[in-house]
Amino acid sequence: MSDATPMSAGTGFALLLKGVNVGDLLDDIASSNPPAYLLRCFAEGLSAPYLSWPRVQQLAVCGMALDAVVHARDYPGFEPELVADWRLHYASPFTRLTTEAAQALRRARLRDSAVTDPAAATPSHKAEVAAELVDLERRLAGDVGG
Numbered sequence: 296m297s298d299a300t301p302m303s304a305g306t307g308f309a310l311l312l313k314g315v316n317v318g319d320l321l322d323d324i325a326s327s328n329p330p331a332y333l334l335r336c337f338a339e340g341l342s343a344p345y346l347s348w349p350r351v352q353q354l355a356v357c358g359m360a361l362d363a364v365v366h367a368r369d370y371p372g373f374e375p376e377l378v379a380d381w382r383l384h385y386a387s388p389f390t391r392l393t394t395e396a397a398q399a400l401r402r403a404r405l406r407d408s409a410v411t412d413p414a415a416a417t418p419s420h421k422a423e424v425a426a427e428l429v430d431l432e433r434r435l436a437g438d439v440g441g
Contacts, residue, residue, distance in 0.1 A: 308370075310420065311355040311427045317372040320356045329381060330388035333357050337392060340399030351403045355431060358396045362434045364389045397435045404428040 324332045336357040340346060346354070359370050364381045381389070404425050 307430055308355065308359070308427050310424050311352060311431075312372075315352050315356060317356055318374070320353060321360065321373065321377060324357070324360060325377060329385055330392065333361060333389070333392055334395065337395040337399040341395065341402055346403050354396075354399050354403055355428070358400055358431050358435060361389050361392055361396050362431070365393060366434065366437060368434065393435045393437075397432045400428050400432050400435070404432075 336353060340350065340354045343350070360373070360378075360381070362368055363370055363373055363378045364386060367382070369375070369378075
C-alpha cells in the first residue's frame with residue numbers, strides 16, 4: 296500500500312489514507328466479486344484478533360467504496376466510472392453490507408491499538424484517526440450529507 300493516490304485534504308480522511316494506493320485496492324476489489332470481497336474484508340475486520348495499521352486502512356477504503364455506491368458520494372482517487380458500474384450492478388448487495396462495515400470500523404477504532412500509523416502514533420494523531428473512523432461510520436449509516 297505505497298505510492299499513494301493523492302487525496303484532497305478536504306475529504307476528511309487524509310490520515311486514514313496516508314500512504315495508501317487507493318487505485319490498487321479498488322483494482323483488487325474490482326478483479327474479484329466486489330460484494331464478496333467487501334464482505335470478507337469486513338468479516339476479517341470483525342474477527343481478526345488484531346488489526347494492523349494497513350488492515351485498518353484497507354477497512355477504510357472498503358468502507359469508502361461501499362459508501363460511494365450506497366450513498367452516491369464521490370471520493371477523490373475513486374474512479375467515477377468504476378463506482379458508477381458498481382452502483383449499477385451491486386447497489387443492493389452493497390447496501391446489505393453497511394452494518395458489517397460500520398461494525399468493523401468501530402471495532403478498529405475502539406479495540407485496537409493499531410488505529411494509528413506507527414510512524415505517527417501520537418495521542419493527537421490517534422484522536423484524529425479515530426475522528427475520521429467515526430465520520431466514515433456515520434457516512435455508512437447515512438447520517439451525514441455528501
